[in-house]
Amino acid sequence: MTAPSRPVPWPDSRTAEFWEAAADGRLLVQACGDCHALQFYPRGHCVRCFGSDVGWREVSGRATLHTFSVVHRTWSEAFAADVPYVFAIVDLEEGVRMTSRVVDVEPERVRCDMPLQVVFRKLEDGGAVMPFFIEAVNPL
Secondary structure (H helix, E strand, O other), X not given: OOOOOOOOOOOXXXXXXXXXXXXOOOEEEEEEOOOOOEEOOOOOOOOOOOOOOEEEEEEOOEEEEEEEXXXXXXXXXXXXXXXXXXXXXXXXXXXXXXXXXXXXXXXHHOOOOOEEEEEEEEOOXXXXXXXXXXXXXXXX
């Protein structure tokens, strides 16, 4: 029996630039043209000043682990081969918080405040390139 296919990102007019940058190995967050606040996830307005002049800015990809959960039982059979995996909320160096996964680290070694660095991986079933995080080798 084959596993069901995984849900994959569906770029739209608001997120296409983010996914194109990820495919090029670059991490983008939204930046407000009025108040210069950064935000993630993509929205049609700034969450700080409610301005509509939001664009994209490349960020370093350096982060620290804010919190995490080790997933042992997945909600979908499509992810069953991945368990256990680390679902994470990371604080990017630039002050933006985002969700992702920590990869290439044994789950029992993961800890809050761990220095991280973004990596990009192409999904096997869908072709999308996703940002994940690994333990930073030489944190600043």
